[in-house]
Amino acid sequence: MTSDTTSDTSTSEPGRGERYAPRSIEVAWQARWERDDLYRTPDHVEGRPNRYHLTMFPYPSGDLHVGHWFAMAPSDTLARYFRMRGHNVMFPMGFDAFGLPAENAALKGGLHPADWTRGNIERMRGQLKSMGATFDWSREVNTSAPEYYKWTQWWFTQLFKQGLAYRKNALANWCPSCNTTLANEQVVDGRCERCDTLVEQRAMEQWFFAITKYAEELLHNEDLDWPEHVKTMQRNWIGRSEGAEAAFALESPTAEGVDEIRVFTTRPDTLHGVTFMVLAPEHPLVTQITTSDHLDAVRAYQERASHATEIERLSTEREKTGAFTGAYCVNHLTGDRVQIWVADYVLASYGTGAVMAVPAHDQRDFDFAKKYGLPIKVVIAPPAIDGKPWDGSDFAEAWTAEGTLVASKQFDGMPNVGAKKAVANYMAEHGWGGSTINYRLRDWLISRQRYWGAPIPIVYCDDCGPVTVPEEQLPVELPYDVEFVPTGQSPLALSEEFVHTTCPQCGKPARRETDTMDTFMCSSWYYMRYPDPQDAEAAFSRASADTWLPVDQYTGGSEHATMHLLYARFFYKVARDLGLVPGDEPFTRYFSQGQILGPDGRRMSKSRGNVVAPDDQVEKWGADTFRAYLMFLGPWDQGGPYDVDSIVGVSRWLNRVWNVVTDPPALVDDAARGKALRRSSHATLQKVTEDLEAKRFNTAIAAMMELTNDMQRLRDEGTADEAAWTEAVRLLTLMLAPPCPHIAEELWSRASGTYSVHQQSWPDYDPAAIVRDTVDLVVQVNGKVRDRIEVATDADEAAARATAEGTPRIAEQLAGKDLVRVIYVPGRLLNFVVR
């Protein structure tokens, strides 16, 4: 094996008939690259601009999955391509190591989450290395290591100091039998996945980040070089809507002194048509205003609503339900006294948790009013039809389109669109509300009642309140010896040693916060750590941020389009406001790859028995074949089924490449065939270059296959032009280097005797080599293909027409017809439109 030689003189004679043996080549070259530290990325290399490529780091679930390869192999190909284009590319890797599965494993298998996670990381690091990727392992991060989560905790303290962290009551899924909170994933059909008990919603004090303070800035993503659909999803997720807040007076103020209900509406123009109010079942006012004769019904309704998921509650197809509270409020504009209901289609987390109902002009309200016999008051008259104005008759459904205000006092006769502002202004003048903007985006709940996460660095002191742990006392370390049996509290609450501490401000005895942080926090800043992974003094230095940030190319699963990517953008903006990073956005370019499916076209899972193990594929076919097949099977942004039978096609291709290069035809001087080969190799280079830039790996591989087939044909013919052949071999090897790094290195080494192909420059194609003298032109009559003709590449319309009309088939088609039009697209087609 050439990789074992230490010199650059590995000019072993190409062994005729020597078979392509991928595994031995791959293992040897990987060892050589590692020994030579080929992929360690220095912060600066003379003459090479820095470029930061990043693929989302994996959760260490146990074994590397085909999905990981599908995400990382093309990313690595891109990183390698840009290295050949002259960049100093950093392509780091790490592990998103906190999370629920480790705790599940602990409960099931009795292994400690820390040990389970450590073992998985070690196994997966080895599996990742078998990909032959350019990961710089000297920069590896592990979010569950105290050296890392110390700084995740530091982030919390920074957000706290910026006034972006606050505590408030929030609901969590609660299993009364297991005595524990449940993740949404652990709730199946409203029941606990472990014990099948009906899940409840339980309120508890939890920490939030005020991401909504950045809503407006996060909305502005138009300059990002991201897929449009991802930017659209983010904008819709943030969900800005313009409207008004409106206060309604409670007929009887509550014992606590609350005398109004505030609602958000996008339709202030319909305020005069309010005929009832609806509160979310969880709205704090509900228990205060409900009259004694309605209490039982409302309580029963709240209980029922607590079992419904948000998706169910928001479904517009589901029949609306609700309960009357017995209380009334008064519409300031009209003096109308209206009933106050509770209904689960109103969510406590959106707007103010209360809505005004205008059944005449909102379909949900209309259905609700019909069902419960509530009044319907028309305040927007539909436009006249055929000169006949609306006759005042009842609606069969809500009128949600434009119209003119009626029954709205001084606003009568106004077009409703203009009335929005007018009514809102009138409300503002009287102190009843006014124009406002509402976002669908909610503040980020980061508290988790779990063990395997970074502890929230807060101490509760009777005198000082919640106090952040000072930086010099970080990290607040996770105690190892903890009881995992669910007790109704976070496992950390059971550790006396952990809980009892002293207040960092006054020194008195105090208690630690026992919740841990959402793992999305760890992944919101990991890309800032790679530039400075060993820093013990800071999360990262400003200098390292200026050297590497923002990330030039981020790639990851489309499932992260909203949450992770929005949280990461939020953190970056906070970091900017703290003066820590350059620019406003963390990821200049982003590409979302699709999902790889099982051979049956469904998501791979153990229970379906359709999991393909990457280690087996590497063992059977080799890493290069496996990498290339993942790139070949379809467009990267779409994913698709992994077909265990089709990979053989890619294996055959690399074998053909091997045979063609190591056992060439007799090389002669043959200018004519040399020109054709040269056209083929340079056209391929152009295609592959364009495809790699656009991340179209499937068609890039297909183009290389076509070039290989051309070379195979010459090999079968027995001779090839020496200069063109040598050049074709060189170009093919260089083009193979990004997607198939091992075979490229081996063939390069054999052909040139030098090392390494991965330190070569990407070649430029010669446009002159690609030009043809003649082109095939399609000839259509009335848009249907009737013939094909060969014309000079630069033929004008008259010349093309003359040739076409001279062919018997076209002459026959045109005979006796009136020529209406001729359309000529040079190099493509000629279309005769006849009658």
Next chain:
RNA sequence: GCCGAAGUGGCGGAAUGGCAGACGCGGUCGACUCAAAAUCGAUUGAGGCAACUCAUGUGGGUUCGAGUCCCACCUUCGGUACCA
């Protein structure tokens, strides 16, 4: 439900509004072989002797020309705030 994406041969897929099916899998036939595997070659959307016709989820539309653009719908996939 809402937001986003995708539907093309037996299968994965290709196609700046311009020859639908590149490339590959599978199939069929052939070469090599005692035989098989591997490899190589030919062929392969459907119908038709052919001219030609039909064909890109469904139904409409725009255009000389539509897989591609527009409208309506159907199906599948991703996300839906505690899976990561």
